[in-house]
Amino acid sequence: MSSGIKFCYTCDTDEPHRPLTDSEKVWLKNRTGQRNVDGYFMCEAPNCRNVRTGFNKHPFDPVIRVPLPD
Template sequence: MPSGIKYCYTCDADEPHRPLTGPENAWLKNRTGQKNVDGYFMCEAPKCRNIRTGFDKHPFDPVIRVPLPD
């Protein structure tokens, strides 16, 4: 499987993922209260934006999706 391709729980398919940007990291820290969110990735499939870690494909219940940038 190519680098950056991970299983997306909400898409139910292997999709490209990327690490969160600085503003997205800050948003997720505020949303979850976690101090370190460096290990999270966002699904890049159109209209998905689901978050997962490198090892856990479903870390949040209900799922958390990164909001679209303003």
């Protein structure tokens, strides 16, 4: 599934999402222990940064948010 407008579980609305960058993928792999995180997207709403897959709007409990870049 490509980037675009998807439902965000934490915003409770449809919001723009984008695929994770390479550094965000490394961070998520370390955070979750998953080997493949290519199917994850990040909500681009201000102050959200919630992570979801293309088909699963709530893959983590509690939710995981990508940290702001350094």
